[in-house]
Amino acid sequence: MVLCAGMSEIGTLERVLWGLSFSLNLALVLLLLYRRSYRSYPCFLLYALLNLSQAVVLFASLQRWSFGSAAVFKIAWGTQGMIILARAASVAEVCRHVLGKYRGIWGLGWRVSVAVAALVLTYSWAVGVRSWLLFVVTADRSIELAIAVAILALLLFAHYYQVVIEPAARFLLLGFFLFSCFQVLNDTILERWLRQYTSLFNLLGTLTFLASLLLWGWALRLDQRKAKSQPQLLSEDHYRLLSPAINARLKALDVQLGHFWRAEGRKT
Amino acid sequence: MSPAFYFFLAILALLSALFVWSLRSPKGQTDPAPSSAIPQDVQGSHVTHLPQIRRALAPVDVEFASKRIPREALRRMQRERRNVALTYLSALRAEFQTLLHTARMVAAFSPEVAGGQELERLVLTLNFLWRYRVIRIGVWAGFTPLPQISDLSDLLSGYSVRLEEAIRELGERAAMVAEMVSSPDRRRIDPI
Numbered sequence: 001m002v003l004c005a006g007m008s009e010i011g012t013l014e015r016v017l018w019g020l021s022f023s024l025n026l027a028l029v030l031l032l033l034y035r036r037s038y039r040s041y042p043c044f045l046l047y048a049l050l051n052l053s054q055a056v057v058l059f060a061s062l063q064r065w066s067f068g069s070a071a072v073f074k075i076a077w078g079t080q081g082m083i084i085l086a087r088a089a090s091v092a093e094v095c096r097h098v099l100g101k102y103r104g105i106w107g108l109g110w111r112v113s114v115a116v117a118a119l120v121l122t123y124s125w126a127v128g129v130r131s132w133l134l135f136v137v138t139a140d141r142s143i144e145l146a147i148a149v150a151i152l153a154l155l156l157f158a159h160y161y162q163v164v165i166e167p168a169a170r171f172l173l174l175g176f177f178l179f180s181c182f183q184v185l186n187d188t189i190l191e192r193w194l195r196q197y198t199s200l201f202n203l204l205g206t207l208t209f210l211a212s213l214l215l216w217g218w219a220l221r222l223d224q225r226k227a228k229s230q231p232q233l234l235s236e237d238h239y240r241l242l243s244p245a246i247n248a249r250l251k252a253l254d255v256q257l258g259h260f261w262r263a264e265g266r267k268t
Numbered sequence: 269m270s271p272a273f274y275f276f277l278a279i280l281a282l283l284s285a286l287f288v289w290s291l292r293s294p295k296g297q298t299d300p301a302p303s304s305a306i307p308q309d310v311q312g313s314h315v316t317h318l319p320q321i322r323r324a325l326a327p328v329d330v331e332f333a334s335k336r337i338p339r340e341a342l343r344r345m346q347r348e349r350r351n352v353a354l355t356y357l358s359a360l361r362a363e364f365q366t367l368l369h370t371a372r373m374v375a376a377f378s379p380e381v382a383g384g385q386e387l388e389r390l391v392l393t394l395n396f397l398w399r400y401r402v403i404r405i406g407v408w409a410g411f412t413p414l415p416q417i418s419d420l421s422d423l424l425s426g427y428s429v430r431l432e433e434a435i436r437e438l439g440e441r442a443a444m445v446a447e448m449v450s451s452p453d454r455r456r457i458d459p460i
Contacts, residue, residue, distance in 0.1 A: 102376050103378075103379045103380075104375060104377075104379055104380050104381035105376055107380070107381060124276075127272050127275065141276070145276075145279070152286055152287055155290035155291065156286065156290050159289075159290045160372065162372060162376070165291075181283060185276070185280055188272075188277070231377060233378065234374065234378055236380055239374055242370075243371060243374060243375065243382070246367050246371040250368065250371070250392045250396070251392060253364045253396065254364075254395060257357075257360055257403065258399070
């Protein structure tokens with residue numbers, strides 16, 4: 001939704017898509033309020049509201065300034081910074097919703113996800129183009145990639161511990177992941193063909209946002225169907241006694257398998 | 269095109285593939301229950317069949333048979349021996365998966381989880397599964413000689429005993445807590 005031109009300079013298709021995404025965003029906010037989903041996802045409500053506000057601010061800016069003006073550029077990317085932070089908070093919130101009831105693995109999971117995301121953020125920043133002109137594009141891409149990796153790390157964690165993700169959270173995460181991945185792709189292409197790609201960047205960005213809005217709307221429609229249940233946790237003794245014993249036995253099985261391995265080695 | 273461009277495209281492709289894989293639910297998976305975390309039968313190990321497997325894989329048998337039976341029969345015998353080895357490998361993997369499932373359930377339902385224990389298990393799992401695949405292909409194709417597998421049975425039995433002891437200790441503690449709760453003097457309730 002950023003980098004838009006003055007309203008008169010924007011093509012009809014873009015204007016229609018922009019209007020559609022604004023309407024869907026408004027519907028999403030209303031759905032969050034009507035279904036009282038904001039109790040479970042307050043950061044997500046904040047994110048949706050910030051998106052709406054950005055659209056209003058950009059629309060007002062484009063009435064006054066022209067496409068490509070420094071003022072519009074600053075407003076667009078400045079508001080985008082807040083929106084990315086709100087999205088990161090929303091992602092953390094949904095991940096907590098999925099794994100939070102399993103206190104032990106959530107404690108480990110969020111630390112691993114944050115560490116991996118921080119590594120990815122640093123690395124993608126380091127390999128990005130070092131130019132002040134592309135500073136915002138590189139920063140945007142790095143943060144989006146970190147968000148995508150954090151979502152993936154949490155999902156892999158849930159998969160590893162066989163935690164079932166309810167459909168609503170699944171669609172929310174799918175929306176966030178697709179949006180972040182597409183933004184990374186879009187930023188990477190924009191970085192390469194800056195001027196020539198700007199209008200297509202806007203169009204594809206809006207289309208991705210529309211797709212994500214539909215997924216989030218679908219997710220919120222499902223949210224109320226499933227009753228929340230808190231699992232009964234075991235005592236700390238269970239983990240302290242069983243986990244090392246199981247690991248030792250797994251190691252023994254691994255050693256047993258190693259006999260076949262060594263037999264193969266002897267032959268070769 | 270800069271290498272960074274291809275790097276980001278490759279990363280995105282990898283992330284998308286992993287994302288699809290992580291969202292896929294195993295067939296019939298339901299929310300795990302704490303009761304599934306406690307192993308019920310720690311003695312049900314493939315180790316109990318080791319004497320028979322050992323006999324089936326003994327090299328002296330082949331030497332003995334090669335002098336007395338026709339080549340076709342010998343070939344069939346070796347094929348059957350290979351099937352025994354493959355079955356044994358499958359049993360090892362099944363036992364590994366059962367233990368792994370138990371360990372994951374225990375971790376999922378624990379209020380505290382140690383990163384070191386989880387990492388150790390992850391490394392063991394990756395190591396086991398990778399070697400399992402390579403060895404299985406090797407045995408199936410006839411590249412891998414059939415090994416002597418008897419001498420680790422004692423070691424495995426030892427680990428079974430350790431796990432049994434842990435489960436027994438948990439049972440004793442639970443019984444102690446139950447007894448204290450039912451006793452008139454409830455001030456003494458302190459399971460730890």
